[in-house]
Amino acid sequence: MEFRLFFDWEGEEIERGFELLQREYEGGKVGYYHLPELSRAYLKWEPEVEYREVVVVGIGGSSLGAKAVYHLNAPYYPVKPLFFLENPDPVDLLSQLQKVTNPLFFVISKSGKTIETISILKYLISHFGLKPGAKNLKIITGKESPLDKFGEEWRLERFYIPDNVGGRFSVLSSVGILPLKSAGFPIGLLLKGAEEFRNSFFAGREEHLLKKGAFYATNWEKFPINVLFAYGTLLNYFKEWYVQLFGESLGKEGREIMPVGHIGSIDQHSFLQLLMEGLPNKSVTFLKIAHFGKNLQIPNLSLPGLEMTNFTNGSLFEELINLEEKATLESLKSRGLVLDEIVLPQVDLYRTGKLIFYYQLLTSLIGALWGIDTYNQNGVEMGKRILPTLFQRG
Amino acid sequence: MEFRLFFDWEGEEIERGFELLQREYEGGKVGYYHLPELSRAYLKWEPEVEYREVVVVGIGGSSLGAKAVYHLNAPYYPVKPLFFLENPDPVDLLSQLQKVTNPLFFVISKSGKTIETISILKYLISHFGLKPGAKNLKIITGKESPLDKFGEEWRLERFYIPDNVGGRFSVLSSVGILPLKSAGFPIGLLLKGAEEFRNSFFAGREEHLLKKGAFYATNWEKFPINVLFAYGTLLNYFKEWYVQLFGESLGKEGREIMPVGHIGSIDQHSFLQLLMEGLPNKSVTFLKIAHFGKNLQIPNLSLPGLEMTNFTNGSLFEELINLEEKATLESLKSRGLVLDEIVLPQVDLYRTGKLIFYYQLLTSLIGALWGIDTYNQNGVEMGKRILPTLFQRG
Numbered sequence: 082m083e084f085r086l087f088f089d090w091e092g093e094e095i096e097r098g099f100e101l102l103q104r105e106y107e108g109g110k111v112g113y114y115h116l117p118e119l120s121r122a123y124l125k126w127e128p129e130v131e132y133r134e135v136v137v138v139g140i141g142g143s144s145l146g147a148k149a150v151y152h153l154n155a156p157y158y159p160v161k162p163l164f165f166l167e168n169p170d171p172v173d174l175l176s177q178l179q180k181v182t183n184p185l186f187f188v189i190s191k192s193g194k195t196i197e198t199i200s201i202l203k204y205l206i207s208h209f210g211l212k213p214g215a216k217n218l219k220i221i222t223g224k225e226s227p228l229d230k231f232g233e234e235w236r237l238e239r240f241y242i243p244d245n246v247g248g249r250f251s252v253l254s255s256v257g258i259l260p261l262k263s264a265g266f267p268i269g270l271l272l273k274g275a276e277e278f279r280n281s282f283f284a285g286r287e288e289h290l291l292k293k294g295a296f297y298a299t300n301w302e303k304f305p306i307n308v309l310f311a312y313g314t315l316l317n318y319f320k321e322w323y324v325q326l327f328g329e330s331l332g333k334e335g336r337e338i339m340p341v342g343h344i345g346s347i348d349q350h351s352f353l354q355l356l357m358e359g360l361p362n363k364s365v366t367f368l369k370i371a372h373f374g375k376n377l378q379i380p381n382l383s384l385p386g387l388e389m390t391n392f393t394n395g396s397l398f399e400e401l402i403n404l405e406e407k408a409t410l411e412s413l414k415s416r417g418l419v420l421d422e423i424v425l426p427q428v429d430l431y432r433t434g435k436l437i438f439y440y441q442l443l444t445s446l447i448g449a450l451w452g453i454d455t456y457n458q459n460g461v462e463m464g465k466r467i468l469p470t471l472f473q474r475g
Numbered sequence: 476m477e478f479r480l481f482f483d484w485e486g487e488e489i490e491r492g493f494e495l496l497q498r499e500y501e502g503g504k505v506g507y508y509h510l511p512e513l514s515r516a517y518l519k520w521e522p523e524v525e526y527r528e529v530v531v532v533g534i535g536g537s538s539l540g541a542k543a544v545y546h547l548n549a550p551y552y553p554v555k556p557l558f559f560l561e562n563p564d565p566v567d568l569l570s571q572l573q574k575v576t577n578p579l580f581f582v583i584s585k586s587g588k589t590i591e592t593i594s595i596l597k598y599l600i601s602h603f604g605l606k607p608g609a610k611n612l613k614i615i616t617g618k619e620s621p622l623d624k625f626g627e628e629w630r631l632e633r634f635y636i637p638d639n640v641g642g643r644f645s646v647l648s649s650v651g652i653l654p655l656k657s658a659g660f661p662i663g664l665l666l667k668g669a670e671e672f673r674n675s676f677f678a679g680r681e682e683h684l685l686k687k688g689a690f691y692a693t694n695w696e697k698f699p700i701n702v703l704f705a706y707g708t709l710l711n712y713f714k715e716w717y718v719q720l721f722g723e724s725l726g727k728e729g730r731e732i733m734p735v736g737h738i739g740s741i742d743q744h745s746f747l748q749l750l751m752e753g754l755p756n757k758s759v760t761f762l763k764i765a766h767f768g769k770n771l772q773i774p775n776l777s778l779p780g781l782e783m784t785n786f787t788n789g790s791l792f793e794e795l796i797n798l799e800e801k802a803t804l805e806s807l808k809s810r811g812l813v814l815d816e817i818v819l820p821q822v823d824l825y826r827t828g829k830l831i832f833y834y835q836l837l838t839s840l841i842g843a844l845w846g847i848d849t850y851n852q853n854g855v856e857m858g859k860r861i862l863p864t865l866f867q868r869g
């Protein structure tokens with residue numbers, strides 16, 4: 082993997098940020114740093130039941146991580162389909178359930194009482210006639226949560242989310258690892274990539290990350306928006322995962338680096354105009370895949386009237402999408418924005434693990450330099466308190 | 476449909492904005508105002524060929540409109556599947572084409588030389604063995620464009636995009652109407668809703684829109700970001716359409732109102748924290764569907780350990796998602812953000828037409844009050860000029 086910065090930063094925040102993260106890593110308060118080792122325990126786990134599809138019942142941090150890994154990697158591994166019942170939207174629920182014939186369910190909620198998730202669980206129990214002891218109903222939750230108690234009563238297989246791992250940092254815990262393993266992904270590779278990137282960072286070999294985080298943290302008032310421009314439709318849910326990670330971690334105490342995700346080259350025809358001529362208050366990260374590995378070629382075809390398009394003839398589609406990325410990056414350079422580029426040489430779980438850990442460390446670094454609590458999300462509590470009162474009124 | 480503003484505005488921009496838009500409507504420079512009448516010409520058109528799927532080959536304004544209407548309405552009408560070949564991403568192209576058995580193609584590009592679209596066209600010609608005179612290959616483009624010339628040479632059925640209608644304002648032109656009609660949608664309803672909303676606006680009956688646009692235009696430096704929080708997964712591509720419409724129209728001359736799309740209730744678990752505790756520089760529009768029409772109920776089930784979730788028991792899922800919206804809106808009121816709410820009573824093409832015209836008028840209004848050219852997109856040209864030189868170098 083390559084990480085290219087098109088800006089420089091030399092401040093003391095680099096060294097300070099490194100020390101702050103080392104302290105987090107060595108302390109016990111922030112658990113995600115240790116998941117690559119902890120989750121090895123799941124390598125040998127098997128669901129011990131027949132199933133055709135894996136269905137995750139969860140929302141936010143309970144689904145986005147596995148969804149990101151699944152949609153990015155599914156084209157490259159022979160896996161079972163993975164569904165995500167997240168939204169209490171009846172149209173979406175019915176449309177997904179239509180495709181489910183013999184499911185293995187993972188009901189995931191750290192608090193164990195997420196109202197969307199538990200309401201959907203009730204529907205599934207009723208719709209599929211699930212009973213106490215059901216082998217195809219697995220629970221992933223915080224220890225002694227309401228969902229944990231339910232699982233105990235119903236004699237269901239239960240897995241725990243460590244207390245010191247928050248939802249948006251939980252993809253490498255049971256939350257992401259068990260559904261992905263059940264779909265058939267060799268999750269050891271994901272953990273290996275994550276572990277190697279973490280070790281490389283703490284061995285001082287990922288200077289680019291420190292520079293970028295130090296720059297973002299120090300200049301956030303000038304650049305309060307970060308755009309992730311990800312080239313390839315298969316990165317669609319990776320960008321959603323990134324939006325949650327940045328948004329919930331770094332939007333607090335009157336500060337923010339607002340995450341915005343876009344897909345190239347599609348959104349060049351949608352969002353590029355604003356980047357070129359709107360407010361110059363954004364950093365933009367380009368994420369691309371050097372080799373998609375499908376060797377799909379643009380035919381050497383000269384069509385009458387369309388000769389001016391012949392410059393792509395005989396090229397691979399992956400060359401076209403990647404040169405679109407290059408041309409866009411070049412044109413944004415003229416604009417003086419804060420640019421960087423991440424290149425995945427190819428898509429696999431090993432690189433995905435690295436990329437995940439890269440983004441988690443970047444988030445932790447900015448939060449640590451700001452001195453905020455990166456890992457809480459108090460801002461979402463008020464709505465949760467209001468909701469039950471609305472039902473009582475209705 | 477209901478439009479509720481949770482802020483007020485009394486400035487002279489309201490009257491001025493109305494006059495500026497009236498002038499645009501009555502002048503000939505901006506064509507989209509007249510599409511509801513013009514596109515009636517397509518009501519009787521038939522593709523005159525057998526097909527199982529409709530495939531749009533186009534990107535940005537050539538696909539986002541039909542995609543928005545399709546994904547919102549497909550659950551409610553008995554239609555053929557509609558595919559969108561947009562991205563020159565080989566994985567996405569192959570995965571979509573796998574599902575296509577007997578396609579009707581619409582190749583759409585106003586300039587007639589969009590490189591992604593023409594490169595994909597070449598692949599389709601080669602892959603499906605398409606020949607001159609093919610009845611299942613239709614062209615939608617600007618008159619005398621390179622693609623028009625190709626269509627003429629190949630004796631293909633061609634449709635034109637009016638010169639004075641830009642891509643992002645073209646959903647009610649041939650660009651959106653023909654693929655949607657071919658899929659089986661009764662597009663007369665879409666045109667009717669659009670026309671009625673336009674007429675109502677110009678009859679002075681949509682004061683809320685004038686107030687909102689005047690507020691946004693006047694206070695853009697304080698509120699340079701607009702979040703569309705759309706409740707329901709089926710609104711996913713409507714939000715993408717809105718992002719292009721706002722982004723390309725209003726991101727220019729050093730100004731912007733940056734559009735950000737989110738889906739509720741999913742993104743309450745992702746983006747709400749930042750709205751609650753980040754920078755107070757955003758307007759937020761809530762868009763919800765009062766009745767999804769599927770009557771999917773949360774069972775009256777009390778699960779051991781989970782009794783505190785019983786407050787949703789016996790409710791419809793649509794009540795849950797809509798009370799989630801209400802609770803979130805209430806909690807954001809405490810934050811002093813600029814809030815408004817759009818309520819679709821139900822989903823149908825008629826309401827979709829209204830919603831489309833509402834957003835188009837809002838965009839025109841802000842642009843007119845700013846005195847910018849809402850309808851160009853010069854910022855995307857540099858990348859297009861750079862791209863061919865990268866191929867020559869390679």
